[in-house]
Amino acid sequence: MSVTRFHVLSPLSPDAVMAVLTDFSPRRTETWPGIDTDHFEVHGRGEGWAEVTEGNAAAWERGRYEWDIESRTATLTTHESKLFGAGGGWDFRVSDAPEGARIDVALTREPRAFGAKILAGLLPIIGAPGLKRSFAAVFSA
Template sequence: MSVLTDFSAARPATWPTIDADHFAVHALGDGWAEVTEGTAAAWERARYEWDVRRRRVTVTTHDSKVFGPGGGWVFQLTPETAGTRVDIELTRTPATFGRRLLAALLPLVAPRSLRKSFAAALQAS
């Protein structure tokens, strides 16, 4: 949970898909944050909300260079003997044909790509 909800200046160093030039915390509260993060090629402004008791982090996309507004992520954390299983649900609501095509390809490429990009960050804590 802590690596998903750490919005300190260290976040870009933890997540390989975020660079410091495309990371900004717009607002931060108890159990929520609104941030822009990503890279020049693919950034997203989103609202994070988390519930420690339910072990869930929900990310709602407000704007995105690639997909535009709508959709988001849900991270569900489940304790296991050797650590924590993280189930990720990704939803995209693209408005243009090109973005719809890209979204259609996500189920084919996203599982492996997400596993690779999240592995180092999620194993770090």
């Protein structure tokens, strides 16, 4: 198992950050640069959850998002992934910051194949800076 952790500061309010995290409308592909329309599908949605496939030709995953607006938390449990298979996911914790919000992110990968294990092992070292830049862009305005 590999865990990649980072945080992003945003000028958005915590409520606005949660709105971005939980928006599964067609706007999602415009907001998140790593998600293209060919690899975005909402399979089901309800109060506090959504089952989606999202990503791009290089890397996509299908999973279940669950969130709690009051506690400002959201998680994605990965059911299927092109690169890593099932297991792991994303964990988001949003808190107040002096100029807006702080988003703490943890990405957990539980790969089974040899190549995926190597990639997952490198994620905390070489992936965190790129992921942080990508998230900072999404939550910048």
